[in-house]
Amino acid sequence: MSSITYSERIKIETFCELELSNLEMANLLNRSPATISYELSRCHPYQAELAQADTERKRAQCGRKTKLTATLKQLILNHLRLSWPPESIAHEFNLATKSIYNWLNYGQIDFPLSELSEHGLRQRRKSDQRSKYNQSLGSSIEQRPPVINHRNRIGDFEMDTIVGPRGRSKAALLTLVDRKSRFLWAYPLKERSVAAVNGALDNFLATFKGAVHSLTVDRGTEFSGLSSFELQYGVKTYYCHAYSPAERGSNERFNRYLRYFYPKGTYFEHVSAHELTTTLLEINQRPLKVLNWQTPYQVMLTNLSKNSD
Template sequence: AYNLSTASIYNWLNRGWLPFELADLPNRNIRQCRVNEHRGTFTSGTSIEQRPTIVNQRLAFGHWEVDTVLSGRKASRACLVTFVERKTRLLWAIKAPNRTAKALNSAFEKFMGTFGSQVKSITVDHGKEFADYQSIEQDYQIKVYFCHPYSPWERGSNEYFNRRLRWFFPKKTNFGQVTTDEILAALELINQRPLKIHHQQTAIESFRACSD
Protein backbone atom coordinates (compact mmCIF):
# COMPACT_ATOMS: atom_id res chain seq x y z
CA ALA A 1 0.00 0.00 0.00
CA TYR A 2 1.14 3.52 -0.73
CA ASN A 3 1.37 5.78 2.33
CA LEU A 4 0.59 9.38 1.49
CA SER A 5 2.74 11.76 3.52
CA THR A 6 1.42 14.77 5.37
CA ALA A 7 3.77 16.97 3.32
CA SER A 8 2.21 15.71 0.08
CA ILE A 9 -1.29 16.49 1.31
CA TYR A 10 -0.26 20.05 2.25
CA ASN A 11 1.47 20.52 -1.10
CA TRP A 12 -1.63 19.39 -2.96
CA LEU A 13 -3.77 21.75 -0.88
CA ASN A 14 -1.47 24.67 -1.58
CA ARG A 15 -1.60 23.94 -5.33
CA GLY A 16 -5.39 23.69 -5.40
CA TRP A 17 -5.39 20.01 -6.39
CA LEU A 18 -7.84 18.98 -3.67
CA PRO A 19 -11.51 20.04 -3.41
CA PHE A 20 -10.95 21.87 -0.11
CA GLU A 21 -8.44 24.34 1.32
CA LEU A 22 -5.65 24.43 3.86
CA ALA A 23 -7.78 26.72 6.01
CA ASP A 24 -10.49 24.04 6.10
CA LEU A 25 -8.41 21.56 8.11
CA PRO A 26 -10.05 21.03 11.49
CA ASN A 27 -8.87 23.12 14.43
CA ARG A 28 -9.32 21.95 17.99
CA ASN A 29 -12.39 23.46 19.68
CA ILE A 30 -13.57 25.05 16.39
CA ARG A 31 -17.03 24.08 15.20
CA GLN A 32 -16.97 23.54 11.45
CA CYS A 33 -20.70 23.88 10.83
CA ARG A 34 -22.92 26.52 12.36
CA VAL A 35 -26.00 24.35 12.57
CA ASN A 36 -27.54 26.56 15.27
CA GLU A 37 -27.32 29.74 13.20
CA HIS A 38 -30.73 31.43 13.30
CA ARG A 39 -30.17 34.78 11.60
CA GLY A 40 -32.21 35.73 8.56
CA THR A 41 -31.20 34.60 5.12
CA PHE A 42 -32.38 34.95 1.54
CA THR A 43 -32.04 32.66 -1.47
CA SER A 44 -31.36 34.73 -4.61
CA GLY A 45 -28.01 35.46 -6.23
CA THR A 46 -25.36 33.62 -8.25
CA SER A 47 -24.21 30.33 -6.71
CA ILE A 48 -20.55 29.63 -5.97
CA GLU A 49 -21.00 26.69 -8.35
CA GLN A 50 -20.82 29.24 -11.17
CA ARG A 51 -17.59 30.82 -9.95
CA PRO A 52 -14.82 30.29 -12.56
CA THR A 53 -12.27 27.55 -12.00
CA ILE A 54 -9.42 30.08 -12.22
CA VAL A 55 -10.91 31.79 -9.15
CA ASN A 56 -11.58 28.53 -7.31
CA GLN A 57 -7.95 27.48 -7.76
CA ARG A 58 -6.62 30.89 -6.62
CA LEU A 59 -4.89 31.53 -9.92
CA ALA A 60 -6.56 34.91 -10.47
CA PHE A 61 -5.97 38.02 -8.37
CA GLY A 62 -8.72 40.31 -7.09
CA HIS A 63 -11.30 37.83 -5.85
CA TRP A 64 -12.30 38.30 -2.22
CA GLU A 65 -14.23 36.47 0.49
CA VAL A 66 -16.39 38.68 2.73
CA ASP A 67 -17.91 38.00 6.15
CA THR A 68 -18.77 39.69 9.45
CA VAL A 69 -17.25 39.29 12.92
CA LEU A 70 -19.67 40.15 15.72
CA SER A 71 -19.41 41.80 19.10
CA GLY A 72 -20.06 39.73 22.20
CA ARG A 73 -23.66 38.85 22.97
CA LYS A 74 -25.57 41.84 24.33
CA ALA A 75 -22.38 43.93 24.16
CA SER A 76 -23.13 45.86 20.98
CA ARG A 77 -24.60 45.56 17.51
CA ALA A 78 -21.33 46.84 16.07
CA CYS A 79 -19.27 44.38 14.03
CA LEU A 80 -16.34 44.07 11.68
CA VAL A 81 -16.84 43.45 7.98
CA THR A 82 -13.86 41.33 6.93
CA PHE A 83 -12.36 40.86 3.47
CA VAL A 84 -9.74 38.29 2.39
CA GLU A 85 -8.17 38.28 -1.07
CA ARG A 86 -8.16 34.63 -2.12
CA LYS A 87 -4.82 34.45 -3.95
CA THR A 88 -2.62 36.49 -1.61
CA ARG A 89 -4.59 36.00 1.67
CA LEU A 90 -4.47 39.71 2.44
CA LEU A 91 -6.94 40.51 5.24
CA TRP A 92 -8.85 43.77 5.59
CA ALA A 93 -11.54 44.81 8.08
CA ILE A 94 -13.90 47.76 8.45
CA LYS A 95 -16.07 48.52 11.47
CA ALA A 96 -19.83 48.76 10.89
CA PRO A 97 -22.50 49.94 13.36
CA ASN A 98 -24.63 46.84 12.78
CA ARG A 99 -25.11 43.90 10.44
CA THR A 100 -27.69 45.35 8.08
CA ALA A 101 -27.55 45.59 4.30
CA LYS A 102 -27.26 49.38 4.58
CA ALA A 103 -24.29 49.15 6.96
CA LEU A 104 -22.66 46.47 4.80
CA ASN A 105 -23.00 48.59 1.67
CA SER A 106 -21.48 51.57 3.49
CA ALA A 107 -18.53 49.46 4.64
CA PHE A 108 -18.15 48.09 1.13
CA GLU A 109 -18.02 51.62 -0.25
CA LYS A 110 -15.10 52.36 2.08
CA PHE A 111 -13.46 49.11 1.05
CA MET A 112 -13.74 49.95 -2.63
CA GLY A 113 -12.38 53.42 -1.92
CA THR A 114 -9.20 51.72 -0.71
CA PHE A 115 -8.89 48.81 -3.15
CA GLY A 116 -10.95 49.84 -6.18
CA SER A 117 -9.79 48.04 -9.34
CA GLN A 118 -8.17 45.31 -7.22
CA VAL A 119 -11.65 43.88 -6.57
CA LYS A 120 -13.20 41.75 -9.32
CA SER A 121 -15.56 39.55 -7.33
CA ILE A 122 -16.63 38.74 -3.79
CA THR A 123 -17.91 35.49 -2.28
CA VAL A 124 -20.35 35.74 0.63
CA ASP A 125 -23.02 33.74 2.45
CA HIS A 126 -26.78 34.35 2.33
CA GLY A 127 -26.97 36.47 5.48
CA LYS A 128 -29.36 39.40 5.15
CA GLU A 129 -26.49 41.88 5.31
CA PHE A 130 -25.74 40.82 1.71
CA ALA A 131 -29.34 41.08 0.52
CA ASP A 132 -28.63 44.27 -1.43
CA TYR A 133 -25.89 42.56 -3.44
CA GLN A 134 -27.37 43.79 -6.72
CA SER A 135 -26.43 47.36 -5.80
CA ILE A 136 -22.85 46.22 -5.22
CA GLU A 137 -22.75 44.46 -8.59
CA GLN A 138 -24.21 47.45 -10.41
CA ASP A 139 -22.33 50.22 -8.62
CA TYR A 140 -18.88 48.61 -8.86
CA GLN A 141 -19.24 46.24 -11.83
CA ILE A 142 -18.10 43.20 -9.85
CA LYS A 143 -19.63 39.76 -9.43
CA VAL A 144 -21.09 38.50 -6.15
CA TYR A 145 -21.08 34.72 -5.56
CA PHE A 146 -23.02 33.00 -2.79
CA CYS A 147 -21.97 29.94 -0.79
CA HIS A 148 -24.29 27.09 0.01
CA PRO A 149 -26.10 27.31 3.38
CA TYR A 150 -24.09 26.14 6.40
CA SER A 151 -20.93 25.71 4.31
CA PRO A 152 -18.25 27.92 5.94
CA TRP A 153 -15.51 25.87 4.26
CA GLU A 154 -16.52 27.51 0.97
CA ARG A 155 -15.04 30.70 2.44
CA GLY A 156 -12.20 28.88 4.14
CA SER A 157 -9.73 31.77 4.01
CA ASN A 158 -12.25 34.13 5.56
CA GLU A 159 -13.04 31.69 8.36
CA TYR A 160 -9.33 31.14 9.02
CA PHE A 161 -8.37 34.81 9.15
CA ASN A 162 -11.43 35.75 11.18
CA ARG A 163 -10.02 33.42 13.82
CA ARG A 164 -6.71 35.25 13.59
CA LEU A 165 -8.56 38.51 14.27
CA ARG A 166 -10.02 36.89 17.38
CA TRP A 167 -6.51 36.73 18.80
CA PHE A 168 -6.77 40.50 19.12
CA PHE A 169 -10.54 40.83 19.61
CA PRO A 170 -11.92 37.89 21.64
CA LYS A 171 -15.57 36.89 21.37
CA LYS A 172 -16.67 39.17 24.23
CA THR A 173 -15.24 42.22 22.46
CA ASN A 174 -17.52 45.24 22.05
CA PHE A 175 -16.58 46.51 18.60
CA GLY A 176 -18.42 49.73 19.33
CA GLN A 177 -15.50 50.57 21.63
CA VAL A 178 -12.72 49.42 19.28
CA THR A 179 -10.92 52.19 17.41
CA THR A 180 -9.89 52.24 13.76
CA ASP A 181 -6.25 52.47 14.85
CA GLU A 182 -6.62 49.27 16.90
CA ILE A 183 -8.14 47.47 13.91
CA LEU A 184 -5.38 48.67 11.57
CA ALA A 185 -2.69 47.62 14.06
CA ALA A 186 -4.14 44.09 14.23
CA LEU A 187 -4.38 43.89 10.43
CA GLU A 188 -0.76 44.94 10.04
CA LEU A 189 0.45 42.26 12.45
CA ILE A 190 -1.61 39.57 10.70
CA ASN A 191 -0.67 40.63 7.18
CA GLN A 192 3.04 40.92 8.05
CA ARG A 193 3.33 37.30 9.17
CA PRO A 194 5.32 35.10 6.76
CA LEU A 195 3.09 32.47 5.15
CA LYS A 196 4.28 28.99 4.24
CA ILE A 197 1.94 28.94 1.24
CA HIS A 198 3.84 31.98 -0.09
CA HIS A 199 7.29 30.49 0.66
CA GLN A 200 7.56 32.73 3.75
CA GLN A 201 6.51 35.83 1.86
CA THR A 202 3.92 37.91 3.73
CA ALA A 203 0.41 38.57 2.49
CA ILE A 204 1.28 42.25 2.04
CA GLU A 205 4.32 41.40 -0.09
CA SER A 206 2.31 38.97 -2.19
CA PHE A 207 -0.52 41.48 -2.62
CA ARG A 208 1.85 44.24 -3.72
CA ALA A 209 3.50 41.92 -6.23
CA CYS A 210 0.10 41.10 -7.76
CA SER A 211 -0.92 44.77 -7.76
CA ASP A 212 2.11 46.00 -9.72
Protein backbone atom coordinates in the same frame (compact mmCIF):
# COMPACT_ATOMS: atom_id res chain seq x y z
CA MET B 1 25.90 -5.04 33.16
CA SER B 2 25.44 -1.85 35.22
CA SER B 3 28.05 0.89 35.45
CA ILE B 4 30.79 0.89 38.06
CA THR B 5 29.43 2.19 41.36
CA TYR B 6 31.13 4.58 43.75
CA SER B 7 31.65 1.80 46.32
CA GLU B 8 33.39 -0.27 43.64
CA ARG B 9 35.61 2.71 42.81
CA ILE B 10 36.70 2.87 46.46
CA LYS B 11 37.62 -0.83 46.24
CA ILE B 12 39.53 -0.24 42.97
CA GLU B 13 41.49 2.57 44.64
CA THR B 14 42.44 0.11 47.44
CA PHE B 15 43.36 -2.59 44.87
CA CYS B 16 45.65 -0.12 43.14
CA GLU B 17 47.41 0.63 46.41
CA LEU B 18 47.87 -3.15 46.81
CA GLU B 19 49.23 -3.25 43.23
CA LEU B 20 46.77 -5.89 42.02
CA SER B 21 46.59 -6.59 38.29
CA ASN B 22 43.59 -5.63 36.14
CA LEU B 23 42.65 -9.30 35.84
CA GLU B 24 42.73 -9.77 39.63
CA MET B 25 40.56 -6.67 40.15
CA ALA B 26 38.12 -7.90 37.51
CA ASN B 27 37.78 -11.31 39.19
CA LEU B 28 37.24 -9.75 42.64
CA LEU B 29 34.55 -7.35 41.36
CA ASN B 30 33.01 -9.79 38.85
CA ARG B 31 33.75 -7.33 36.04
CA SER B 32 35.52 -7.71 32.72
CA PRO B 33 39.20 -6.72 32.49
CA ALA B 34 38.25 -4.20 29.76
CA THR B 35 35.85 -2.45 32.18
CA ILE B 36 38.59 -2.20 34.79
CA SER B 37 41.07 -0.90 32.22
CA TYR B 38 38.64 1.80 31.09
CA GLU B 39 37.90 2.77 34.70
CA LEU B 40 41.61 3.14 35.53
CA SER B 41 42.04 5.48 32.54
CA ARG B 42 39.77 8.07 34.18
CA CYS B 43 42.61 9.54 36.24
CA HIS B 44 46.27 8.91 37.17
CA PRO B 45 46.95 7.96 39.87
CA TYR B 46 43.52 6.43 40.32
CA GLN B 47 41.33 8.03 43.00
CA ALA B 48 37.72 7.01 43.57
CA GLU B 49 36.52 10.58 44.17
CA LEU B 50 38.12 11.94 40.98
CA ALA B 51 36.82 8.99 38.94
CA GLN B 52 33.30 9.58 40.25
CA ALA B 53 33.51 13.28 39.34
CA ASP B 54 34.70 12.37 35.83
CA THR B 55 31.73 10.01 35.43
CA GLU B 56 29.20 12.62 36.51
CA ARG B 57 30.71 15.28 34.24
CA LYS B 58 30.58 13.03 31.18
CA ARG B 59 27.04 11.90 32.01
CA ALA B 60 25.90 15.52 32.19
CA GLN B 61 27.35 16.15 28.74
CA CYS B 62 25.41 13.29 27.17
CA GLY B 63 22.48 13.98 24.90
CA ARG B 64 21.69 16.66 22.33
CA LYS B 65 22.36 20.24 23.37
CA THR B 66 19.37 22.56 23.29
CA LYS B 67 19.25 25.42 20.82
CA LEU B 68 16.95 27.34 23.12
CA THR B 69 19.03 30.31 24.24
CA ALA B 70 17.56 33.14 26.30
CA THR B 71 17.50 35.37 23.21
CA LEU B 72 15.75 32.76 21.06
CA LYS B 73 13.23 32.05 23.81
CA GLN B 74 12.29 35.73 23.95
CA LEU B 75 11.98 35.95 20.16
CA ILE B 76 9.66 32.92 20.09
CA LEU B 77 7.59 34.34 22.95
CA ASN B 78 7.25 37.70 21.20
CA HIS B 79 5.96 36.04 18.03
CA LEU B 80 3.60 33.72 19.91
CA ARG B 81 2.11 36.79 21.59
CA LEU B 82 1.55 38.25 18.12
CA SER B 83 -0.47 35.09 17.33
CA TRP B 84 2.15 33.53 15.03
CA PRO B 85 1.65 29.74 14.80
CA PRO B 86 4.70 27.60 15.75
CA GLU B 87 5.12 26.45 12.14
CA SER B 88 5.64 30.03 10.92
CA ILE B 89 8.02 30.81 13.79
CA ALA B 90 10.01 27.66 13.03
CA HIS B 91 10.46 28.72 9.40
CA GLU B 92 11.37 32.28 10.36
CA PHE B 93 14.18 31.20 12.71
CA ASN B 94 15.27 28.01 10.93
CA LEU B 95 13.96 25.68 13.65
CA ALA B 96 11.96 22.48 13.68
CA THR B 97 8.27 22.98 14.43
CA LYS B 98 8.40 19.95 16.73
CA SER B 99 11.18 21.59 18.76
CA ILE B 100 8.96 24.58 19.53
CA TYR B 101 6.10 22.30 20.57
CA ASN B 102 8.52 20.29 22.74
CA TRP B 103 9.75 23.45 24.48
CA LEU B 104 6.13 24.47 25.08
CA ASN B 105 5.10 21.01 26.34
CA TYR B 106 8.07 20.76 28.73
CA GLY B 107 7.53 24.28 30.07
CA GLN B 108 10.82 25.62 28.70
CA ILE B 109 8.83 28.39 27.02
CA ASP B 110 6.25 29.87 29.35
CA PHE B 111 3.27 30.14 26.99
CA PRO B 112 0.06 28.12 27.45
CA LEU B 113 -0.79 25.75 24.61
CA SER B 114 -4.41 26.78 24.97
CA GLU B 115 -3.49 30.30 23.85
CA LEU B 116 -1.90 29.28 20.55
CA SER B 117 -3.69 30.93 17.65
CA GLU B 118 -4.82 27.61 16.12
CA HIS B 119 -5.09 25.47 19.26
CA GLY B 120 -7.74 22.77 19.43
CA LEU B 121 -10.61 21.83 17.19
CA ARG B 122 -13.30 24.27 16.32
CA GLN B 123 -16.65 23.65 17.89
CA ARG B 124 -19.60 23.00 15.63
CA ARG B 125 -21.68 26.15 15.31
CA LYS B 126 -25.28 26.28 16.29
CA SER B 127 -27.63 26.81 13.37
CA ASP B 128 -27.38 30.40 12.14
CA GLN B 129 -30.96 31.56 11.72
CA ARG B 130 -29.86 34.18 9.19
CA SER B 131 -29.03 31.44 6.67
CA LYS B 132 -32.63 30.25 6.60
CA TYR B 133 -33.50 33.39 4.68
CA ASN B 134 -32.33 34.47 1.24
CA GLN B 135 -32.15 31.05 -0.35
CA SER B 136 -32.29 32.60 -3.84
CA LEU B 137 -30.19 35.76 -3.47
CA GLY B 138 -28.17 35.49 -6.66
CA SER B 139 -25.38 33.49 -8.26
CA SER B 140 -24.46 30.30 -6.41
CA ILE B 141 -20.85 29.45 -5.67
CA GLU B 142 -21.33 26.57 -8.09
CA GLN B 143 -21.34 29.17 -10.89
CA ARG B 144 -18.03 30.67 -9.82
CA PRO B 145 -15.51 30.46 -12.72
CA PRO B 146 -12.20 28.54 -12.51
CA VAL B 147 -10.11 31.74 -12.41
CA ILE B 148 -11.60 32.40 -8.95
CA ASN B 149 -11.63 28.80 -7.77
CA HIS B 150 -7.95 28.37 -8.68
CA ARG B 151 -6.88 31.66 -7.02
CA ASN B 152 -5.23 32.88 -10.22
CA ARG B 153 -5.60 36.61 -9.69
CA ILE B 154 -5.77 39.39 -7.12
CA GLY B 155 -9.19 40.88 -6.50
CA ASP B 156 -11.42 37.92 -5.67
CA PHE B 157 -12.47 38.42 -2.06
CA GLU B 158 -14.25 36.30 0.52
CA MET B 159 -16.34 38.45 2.87
CA ASP B 160 -17.94 37.90 6.27
CA THR B 161 -18.85 39.66 9.50
CA ILE B 162 -17.59 39.19 13.06
CA VAL B 163 -19.99 40.18 15.81
CA GLY B 164 -19.64 41.35 19.40
CA PRO B 165 -21.55 39.94 22.39
CA ARG B 166 -24.97 38.94 21.11
CA GLY B 167 -27.85 40.89 22.60
CA ARG B 168 -25.52 43.45 24.20
CA SER B 169 -23.75 45.09 21.26
CA LYS B 170 -24.75 45.76 17.66
CA ALA B 171 -21.25 46.71 16.50
CA ALA B 172 -19.39 44.26 14.26
CA LEU B 173 -16.51 43.98 11.81
CA LEU B 174 -16.78 43.44 8.07
CA THR B 175 -13.83 41.26 7.00
CA LEU B 176 -12.49 40.75 3.47
CA VAL B 177 -9.76 38.26 2.46
CA ASP B 178 -8.22 38.17 -1.01
CA ARG B 179 -8.22 34.56 -2.19
CA LYS B 180 -4.84 34.68 -3.91
CA SER B 181 -2.71 36.76 -1.52
CA ARG B 182 -4.68 36.03 1.69
CA PHE B 183 -4.50 39.76 2.36
CA LEU B 184 -6.98 40.63 5.11
CA TRP B 185 -8.82 43.88 5.66
CA ALA B 186 -11.66 44.84 7.97
CA TYR B 187 -14.06 47.72 8.55
CA PRO B 188 -16.00 48.55 11.72
CA LEU B 189 -19.79 48.41 11.41
CA LYS B 190 -22.18 50.19 13.75
CA GLU B 191 -24.57 47.32 13.15
CA ARG B 192 -24.78 44.20 11.01
CA SER B 193 -27.21 45.45 8.38
CA VAL B 194 -27.42 45.84 4.61
CA ALA B 195 -26.85 49.60 4.83
CA ALA B 196 -23.80 49.25 7.11
CA VAL B 197 -22.24 46.53 4.97
CA ASN B 198 -22.84 48.42 1.72
CA GLY B 199 -21.40 51.61 3.20
CA ALA B 200 -18.22 49.85 4.32
CA LEU B 201 -17.93 48.07 0.97
CA ASP B 202 -18.27 51.40 -0.87
CA ASN B 203 -15.37 52.67 1.25
CA PHE B 204 -13.30 49.59 0.45
CA LEU B 205 -13.87 49.80 -3.31
CA ALA B 206 -12.98 53.49 -3.27
CA THR B 207 -9.66 52.97 -1.47
CA PHE B 208 -8.47 49.59 -2.80
CA LYS B 209 -5.73 50.18 -5.38
CA GLY B 210 -6.51 47.19 -7.58
CA ALA B 211 -9.53 45.84 -9.40
CA VAL B 212 -12.09 43.96 -7.32
CA HIS B 213 -13.58 41.21 -9.47
CA SER B 214 -15.77 39.20 -7.13
CA LEU B 215 -17.11 38.64 -3.64
CA THR B 216 -17.90 35.26 -2.09
CA VAL B 217 -20.27 35.50 0.89
CA ASP B 218 -22.67 33.44 2.96
CA ARG B 219 -26.45 33.83 2.84
CA GLY B 220 -26.75 36.21 5.78
CA THR B 221 -29.33 38.97 5.41
CA GLU B 222 -26.64 41.67 5.67
CA PHE B 223 -25.34 40.52 2.27
CA SER B 224 -28.69 40.70 0.50
CA GLY B 225 -28.03 44.10 -1.07
CA LEU B 226 -24.86 43.39 -3.05
CA SER B 227 -26.45 43.29 -6.52
CA SER B 228 -25.95 47.06 -6.91
CA PHE B 229 -22.17 46.60 -6.79
CA GLU B 230 -22.28 44.45 -9.91
CA LEU B 231 -24.14 47.19 -11.78
CA GLN B 232 -21.96 50.04 -10.46
CA TYR B 233 -18.51 48.46 -10.17
CA GLY B 234 -18.74 45.19 -12.12
CA VAL B 235 -18.17 43.19 -8.93
CA LYS B 236 -19.82 39.79 -9.18
CA THR B 237 -21.22 38.22 -5.98
CA TYR B 238 -21.33 34.47 -5.33
CA TYR B 239 -23.32 32.98 -2.46
CA CYS B 240 -22.17 29.87 -0.58
CA HIS B 241 -24.48 27.01 0.29
CA ALA B 242 -26.23 27.29 3.62
CA TYR B 243 -24.21 26.05 6.62
CA SER B 244 -21.03 25.69 4.51
CA PRO B 245 -18.33 27.93 6.05
CA ALA B 246 -15.62 25.79 4.40
CA GLU B 247 -16.63 27.36 1.09
CA ARG B 248 -15.09 30.56 2.45
CA GLY B 249 -12.16 28.74 4.02
CA SER B 250 -9.64 31.59 3.81
CA ASN B 251 -12.08 34.02 5.37
CA GLU B 252 -12.89 31.60 8.18
CA ARG B 253 -9.20 31.06 8.96
CA PHE B 254 -8.36 34.75 9.03
CA ASN B 255 -11.42 35.52 11.12
CA ARG B 256 -9.89 33.16 13.69
CA TYR B 257 -6.66 35.16 13.53
CA LEU B 258 -8.67 38.29 14.27
CA ARG B 259 -10.46 36.52 17.11
CA TYR B 260 -7.07 35.95 18.75
CA PHE B 261 -6.84 39.72 19.17
CA TYR B 262 -10.57 40.28 19.68
CA PRO B 263 -12.04 37.25 21.52
CA LYS B 264 -15.74 36.52 21.57
CA GLY B 265 -17.43 39.07 23.76
CA THR B 266 -15.35 41.99 22.43
CA TYR B 267 -17.29 45.24 22.11
CA PHE B 268 -16.17 46.43 18.68
CA GLU B 269 -17.43 49.95 19.32
CA HIS B 270 -14.52 50.21 21.79
CA VAL B 271 -11.90 49.16 19.21
CA SER B 272 -10.26 52.24 17.69
CA ALA B 273 -9.43 52.56 14.00
CA HIS B 274 -5.72 52.78 14.85
CA GLU B 275 -5.87 49.60 16.94
CA LEU B 276 -7.69 47.72 14.18
CA THR B 277 -5.20 48.90 11.55
CA THR B 278 -2.26 47.81 13.71
CA THR B 279 -3.81 44.37 14.19
CA LEU B 280 -4.41 43.93 10.45
CA LEU B 281 -0.82 44.91 9.66
CA GLU B 282 0.48 42.36 12.16
CA ILE B 283 -1.58 39.62 10.53
CA ASN B 284 -0.70 40.64 6.97
CA GLN B 285 3.02 40.73 7.72
CA ARG B 286 3.14 37.13 8.93
CA PRO B 287 4.81 34.69 6.48
CA LEU B 288 2.56 31.82 5.38
CA LYS B 289 3.54 28.37 4.13
CA VAL B 290 0.76 28.46 1.52
CA LEU B 291 2.45 31.57 0.05
CA ASN B 292 5.86 29.90 -0.03
CA TRP B 293 6.70 31.80 3.17
CA GLN B 294 5.94 35.20 1.74
CA THR B 295 3.58 37.48 3.63
CA PRO B 296 0.11 38.46 2.34
CA TYR B 297 1.35 42.04 2.25
CA GLN B 298 4.29 41.08 0.00
CA VAL B 299 2.14 39.05 -2.39
CA MET B 300 -0.50 41.77 -2.62
CA LEU B 301 2.08 44.53 -3.16
CA THR B 302 3.95 42.52 -5.81
CA ASN B 303 0.79 41.79 -7.78
CA LEU B 304 -0.52 45.34 -7.57
CA SER B 305 2.86 46.62 -8.79
CA LYS B 306 2.74 44.24 -11.78
CA ASN B 307 -0.80 45.35 -12.65
CA SER B 308 0.18 49.03 -12.54
CA ASP B 309 3.12 48.57 -14.95
